Amino acid sequence: MIFDVITIFPEFFNGPFDYGIMRRGRENGLIEIRVHDLRDFTSDRHRTVDDRPFGGGAGMVMKPEPLFRAVEAVTNGEPDLSVLLLSPQGRLFDQPTAREYAEKPRLVLICGRYEGVDERVAENLITDEVSIGDYVLSGGEIPAMVVVDAVTRLIPGALGCEQSAERESFAGGLLDYPHYTRPAEYRGLKAPDVLMSGNHSEIERWRRHKAIEKTLRRRPDLIRGRILSDDERREIEDVLRTMMNDE
Numbered sequence: 268m269i270f271d272v273i274t275i276f277p278e279f280f281n282g283p284f285d286y287g288i289m290r291r292g293r294e295n296g297l298i299e300i301r302v303h304d305l306r307d308f309t310s311d312r313h314r315t316v317d318d319r320p321f322g323g324g325a326g327m328v329m330k331p332e333p334l335f336r337a338v339e340a341v342t343n344g345e346p347d348l349s350v351l352l353l354s355p356q357g358r359l360f361d362q363p364t365a366r367e368y369a370e371k372p373r374l375v376l377i378c379g380r381y382e383g384v385d386e387r388v389a390e391n392l393i394t395d396e397v398s399i400g401d402y403v404l405s406g407g408e409i410p411a412m413v414v415v416d417a418v419t420r421l422i423p424g425a426l427g428c429e430q431s432a433e434r435e436s437f438a439g440g441l442l443d444y445p446h447y448t449r450p451a452e453y454r455g456l457k458a459p460d461v462l463m464s465g466n467h468s469e470i471e472r473w474r475r476h477k478a479i480e481k482t483l484r485r486r487p488d489l490i491r492g493r494i495l496s497d498d499e500r501r502e503i504e505d506v507l508r509t510m511m512n513d514e
């Protein structure tokens with residue numbers, strides 16, 4: 268998978284991809300991250316990428332010409348490419364979206380700054396406008412890194428065989444179960460006995476119970492938004508019953 272990142276701060280990307288799964292993915296040739304300086308696609312002496320908004324108001328807007336030229340240059344006219352714009356106005360980036368992107372051979376990511384890009388870019392150059400969450404950041408660079416990271420770990424071979432990309436939170440649409448390691452008791456705080464029992468089906472049941480319980484408490488929206496099988500419905504009722512009895 269090739270990631271083309273277009274930014275006015277290319278140095279921002281020195282470092283974050285040099286560790287762990289992303290470093291290994293780059294070394295193995297599973298991914299390649301190409302960072303492009305938007306100012307290289309300007310044609311004036313000052314390498315201008317922004318201008319004042321039509322209609323007035325605060326802040327600056329990213330000019331269309333450098334963005335169009337940058338995308339055309341890095342994609343070389345290759346058709347059917349996904350060109351992502353990171354912006355709080357975008358569709359929320361979630362695990363299903365990451366899975367969809369992991370199937371593609373190439374992704375172009377445009378990092379906005381200032382008040383954002385000229386709407387003609389959003390409407391005619393970009394294929395997907397993507398938000399990483401409902402908060403305001405100073406630019407699209409960190410969101411682009413988030414997308415590259417989440418997509419990379421879903422590319423077959425990117426994780427060690429001992430790990431599973433989708434065992435973690437959200438894979439089954441639930442939060443992760445709680446994890447414990449040695450010592451079995453620390454400052455009087457005990458790890459659950461069941462995890463030391465060696466009974467693997469009991470451990471499975473306990474973990475699933477805890478994952479459902481944590482999801483019901485913290486992110487009931489994840490459960491409400493799901494189609495449930497009869498088995499899942501029974502399981503959730505079971506967890507709710509134990510929660511009621513314990514409180």
Ligand code: 4HQ
Pocket residue numbers: 353354355378379380381382383384397398399400401402403404405406407408410
């Ligand atoms: N920004 N998810 C404003 C974001 C953002 C987000 C990026 C700040 C774009 C113009 N991007 N610039 N949240 O807050 O993706």
